[in-house]
Amino acid sequence: MKRIITCSDGTWNKPGKKDRGTEVKTNVLKMYECICHEGKNAVKQVKIYDEGVGTGYTLKDRILGGATGAGIDKNIRDIYEFIMLNYEPGDEIYLFGFSRGAYTARSIAGFIRNCGILKKENIHLVDKAYLFYRDRNDYTYPDSDLMKSFRATYCVEDITPIYFLGVWDTVGALGIPLPWYKIANLNRYKFHDVKLSSFVKHAYHALAIDEKRALFSPTLWEKSKTVLEDENHPQKLEQRWFAGVHSNIGGGYADCYLSNLCLQWLIDKAEDAGLCYNEPPHIKLADCDKGELRSSYSWPYWFWLPKWRKIDINDPISNQTIDESVWERYKDKSRKYSPPNLKDYAATAERGSLSIARNKASEATADKHLQP
Template sequence: MKNIVLCFDRTQDQSGRRAATNAGALFALVESSPQQLTWYDAGAGAQPRGMNALKWRQTAAEAARTSVEEAYRFLVDVWTPGDQIYLFGVGRGASCARELARLLATIGVWHDRRDHLLDYLLDTYVLPRTERTAADWARVTRLAAHLTGRPDPAVPVRYLGLFDSVTIPGAARSAADHLPNVAAGRHAVAIDGGHFGERIRAVEEVWFRGAHCDVAGRPGACWPLADIPLDWVLDGAVRAGVRLRGGCRLPSPTEFDALAGSTHPLSMRKLPEDARVHASVELYVRAHPQYWRRLPARIEWADAEWLARGERLVPTGAPLPIAPATPRELAVAH
């Protein structure tokens, strides 16, 4: 039995430690070995100047389909029963990770390549061009069960880690939130972001202070803020069994990180009344009471022990010295 880690990033064709997203930073910490295979997709960038909106939507949707198909084919090549699958994604890449999880719940891992059946399944059911309902996917699952001879073709996903998932332009709704095969997961959502996509009820969803870039991580982010959701999603992955590179260090964020940056002047998101808000936001609210206006009337604080985690990524054994570099410099090569 081995681990298989797949990451859908959104680098926007930029490089350097300050261009990394939180998904990329997390992936850089993950061990790659015969005991833990890894797969990484850099993702598509932003809309190019001069490209009309319709063309861009079509291009973005096709790029996402290609990413999910390539990830699925990787699993076809390396997955065996009992392997633990871990999926990570950021922004539109988070939607790709969810789509792959849904595909695994619907048809499992299809090893049969006869008569181009696998090509047909991927072309038809990966980010379908027309809207599919839960009943549609149930019919596909029954067909897969009949063709494979397995009563339940679903393949489990051990952990689904997402950073501020946004919808893929040009992709039809596909009921990707129905993920009964996901054992555990965490979704970090930006309080001060733009238009919010779909809620993801299949995993633990927690709201963090900052704009999309401050939760997803990318150029323009407030890096102390970005490290807080990175720490939370990574903590869930470690608890779920992800192996990290030997000697890697990522000290947990402090109260100073929670107070970093300023309040974004405008937020297009309205938090659900039952939203769970990360406990780091409480520190900021105490210093900036006007921020209460962006939060639900009754707040459930999540991850109350975030300051007490300490350096929980230090391997057991002799303690390691704290490196002088920043957490992100440790996670991402220049």
């Protein structure tokens, strides 16, 4: 057995990126760099880092990739081919991603569920398999006769589980700021698997409370019917809200206190699942108070009215939680941190039983209840 780890970055993100004159790294790149090549008991860990779309050398690539998401199909196929060329039955697959890279990671999970993992000698069928997934219909959904036959004939096994899926702030429309492009490509780039497949064992999603760009509405997972109807199902799903805007969650700012907390959360979850690291960063909860909340509401997003995200930690289908650091910031009146979506939720929550989720950064893992 070995672990196969893929790390898919967001738009315009790659090594060497700068913010305010300082070279910065996203959480995806930091995660990739701290994963070791061999874990406990000599378990091999193979990994790949995939730059975000819009990181090409030409101005055309940077503009089209950033504005329309051009290139994301190639990113998905590249990651799939990496998995295909390394996978053997029994291996554990870990998928990480931020922003459009989160879309990539989640699409890979859906792609594998739909089409399986091709045998190495069938690499010439990758494009055909991807079309089956991307243009899914009544004949090409995962349990259709056609796809069952396809997997039985060309793939290493019928069902390949995804062991771990960890993402930072997925946006369903890819954050595309061109309404005509969004409408024209709605079917092409929609999620086929908003409902999390029961074949994903661990799934964790870090979400931005303060992101208010309407085109960056988050795409949360929903538990599948299979999981909902089986109280003993082993799948673990958590979608946790953190203070900050999109890149405060996934990284890419010179001030990385807030994003480091989100990184530490997923590092801890993946480590609990078995992933091994060289020297992962260890974040102190107190450091998060230093984090700057940046504004992401800039041109060309001025053309749309702001839209605050809805928080609903009482929804059993999505299993949302709020990180302890959020309430520490909220309770400190000197910080003047009171986003409408959080304030509205706090006002309607039952008095004295507002649940928060503690982070290992505070040297505790249990849930507790605080009065905001």
